[in-house]
Amino acid sequence: MVAKTYTVAFEGVEARSVEVQCALSEGLPGFAIVGLPDKAVSEARERVRAALGALAIAMPLQKITVNLSPANMPKEGSHFDLAIALSLLAALGIIPPERAQAIVAIGELSLDGRLVAVTGALPAALAAAEAERDLLCPAACGAEAAWVGATDVFAPATLSDAVAHLSARTPLEPARPGLQKPPQNPRDMRDVKGQERAKRALEIAAAGRHHMMMIGAPGSGKSMLAARLPSILPPLNASEALETSMIHSLSGLLGEGGISRSRPFREPHHTASMAAMIGGGRGAQPGEVSLAHNGVLFMDEFPEFPRTVLETLRQPIESGEVVVARANAHTRYPCRFLLIAAANPCKCGYLGDPARACARVPACGEDYLGKISGPLMDRFDLRIEVPPVSYTDLDLPANGDSSATIAQRVAQARSVQSARFSAHGSVRVNAEAEGGLLEEIATPDAQGRALLSQMAERFGLSARAYHRVLRVARTIADLDGDEAVRHPHVAEALSYRITALTS
Structure with a gap:
């Protein structure tokens, strides 16, 4: 039987x-x-x-x-x-x-x-x-x-x-969904004094899901800025919440059956192994890149991560999924995350300070940041320098826009993108647009095209960098409420790549 x-x-x-x-x-x-x-x-x-x-x-x-x-x-x-x-x-x-x-x-x-x-x-x-x-x-x-x-x-x-x-002796009632987890008390962007350029870059990154690299001396506020990024991101919609929660369910991270609409924020330590970052181990568990799906992956001390771990990020960044390969099975996990990386300019961290920099300037900075390969660095849409905050700025009262105000602008830009890409399947944000679709939505005006061509030739931008500048310019235009990509949008988008290239 x-x-x-x-x-x-x-x-x-x-x-x-x-x-x-x-x-x-x-x-x-x-x-x-x-x-x-x-x-x-x-x-x-x-x-x-x-x-x-x-x-x-x-x-x-x-x-x-x-x-x-x-x-x-x-x-x-x-x-x-x-x-x-x-x-x-x-x-x-x-x-x-x-x-x-x-x-x-x-x-x-x-x-x-x-x-x-x-x-x-x-x-x-x-x-x-x-x-x-x-x-x-x-x-x-x-x-x-x-x-x-x-x-x-x-x-x-x-x-x-x-x-x-x-046996139908004592039938059970169907289970009810757990309570929706309330949003965590977010840190407010207004707490950050100074660093207006970095705040603007974070707003652009949040609006179009553009990967961002921050380089600055210790204590300049890189981690503080990244920790406040979730406070300006729009909440997960129902589909995204279920998709993200499925991954967290596999890792046993859904406490008491609750599902959160807050976007995940993962910040692995730089000693994390390949399996911890990409996925693997017993049962081919999802890694940090998948646990950050639809959210933020913050990698502090970026050059300190093992070179092999950093290089494995290249393919997931482009494709939005990762395959954990084993001899008897291939497990595929989604990983559409927003990567925020932070790094000191050199090993000691004071490359730009003549009074504190070591005797190996500028070779120390070249060696340290040289741990990040060119192809990986090319995948960051936004690269900014985060200078130390002056004591004068620290004494001033908190000013600037609050996280709630910035979040409204980000939400408006995201809604524009949702309407734009509603007929394009898996494309959800500007960072995912490519090919003919990118040309259709992000072709700049005549002045913008001339500026982009001039800068691309002068600084040797790759084809990938060229298209990423267009995507960022499109997001800046969305934040400005402009249907067309114009010269100022292209100029600002270029400034987030050219500054880092020439420094």
């Missing part, structure tokens, strides 16, 4: 279904799990045996074989426990096999029969909805999974509750 239920193996944001088959046959009593399981999956037989014992259900004196199909897909984690237990119970006739076949089940079993939370409930619910099945998951995961809304999510606290539900 063979009974079937379903579980989900998480290989990236898109969940893959795994069929759990349980067969009872004559032979020496035993409990075997086959289908390329890892240690955690193999140990499920002991957890299932103990959990059934807690329900006073005796294991049959028959040979029990549980097959995780397809057998050639590696299986990892403890989330198969519930599906294995339900499959066995269906084979024993304790729950109706047809009810077991109609669900997707995930969850870890404790030895006393309680269901323990597992990661990935949100993408599991999405996979269940696509398969037109209900989801059965631990109670701790119900609020998270219910956000999908396209399928019923039932969240028993114990295996006994799951059996009672599937």
Whole structure:
């Protein structure tokens, strides 16, 4: 006799279904799990045996074989426990096999029969909805999974509750979505004294999702500026919030099932490994670039990151996705993030200060920033110098626009882009426009074209840099409420590249 239920193996944001088959046959009593399981999956037989014992259900004196199909897909984690237990119970006739076949089940079993939370409930619910099945998951995961809304999510606290539900003795009510997390108290851009040029660059970066590099002496305010960038970004829309939360669900970062509309802000330390940044490790988990999807990735002390880590950023920056390659699988994660990098001008940090700079000027600065390759530096749309703030500015009261005021301008520019790209599929912001679309929306007037051609030839701008200047100019025009890209817009966009090139 063979009974079937379903579980989900998480290989990236898109969940893959795994069929759990349980067969009872004559032979020496035993409990075997086959289908390329890892240690955690193999140990499920002991957890299932103990959990059934807690329900006073005796294991049959028959040979029990549980097959995780397809057998050639590696299986990892403890989330198969519930599906294995339900499959066995269906084979024993304790729950109706047809009810077991109609669900997707995930969850870890404790030895006393309680269901323990597992990661990935949100993408599991999405996979269940696509398969037109209900989801059965631990109670701790119900609020998270219910956000999908396209399928019923039932969240028993114990295996006994799951059996009672599937046997129709005590049906469970569908789980409700968790509370939406309130926005975190953002730091205000008005707290930053001075640095008006840097604030303007951050506004442009936020409006068009342009990557930005800040170079300045220690204490000049680079980290302070970057920390306030989320306060001027528009909130995630419903689609972006679900997409981002799916990635965070895989990493177990959705506390209490709540989903936030605030854009993620990730700031990994410069000692982060390749797997931590790009993704990988056990189960090919998403890395920092994917956890920052639809948000901000802030990399302080940029040249201090390992060269191999920095170079791997080049492809994700361009494509908006990263592929974690393994011998037996390729896992694809989205990673459309806004990269903000900060660096000192040299190792000691005081290259521009004659009184404090070391004796190796200017070679120390060239060696230090030389750790950033030309192709990677070329991918930054905005490059600015952040000079030290004078004591006079520090004594002045806070002035300038608040984060709320800047956020209104950014939101208006984003709404213009949303309307512009509504018929262009995956393109959402100016930074993603390319080819004929870029020429259509960002071709400057005659004076702007002449200036851009002159500067491109004089400073040897690459084709990539040329197009990035056009994208930035388009965003500046959007912030100004101008339908056309004009000479002042091109001039300002060039200033964010030429200054860094000549310094």
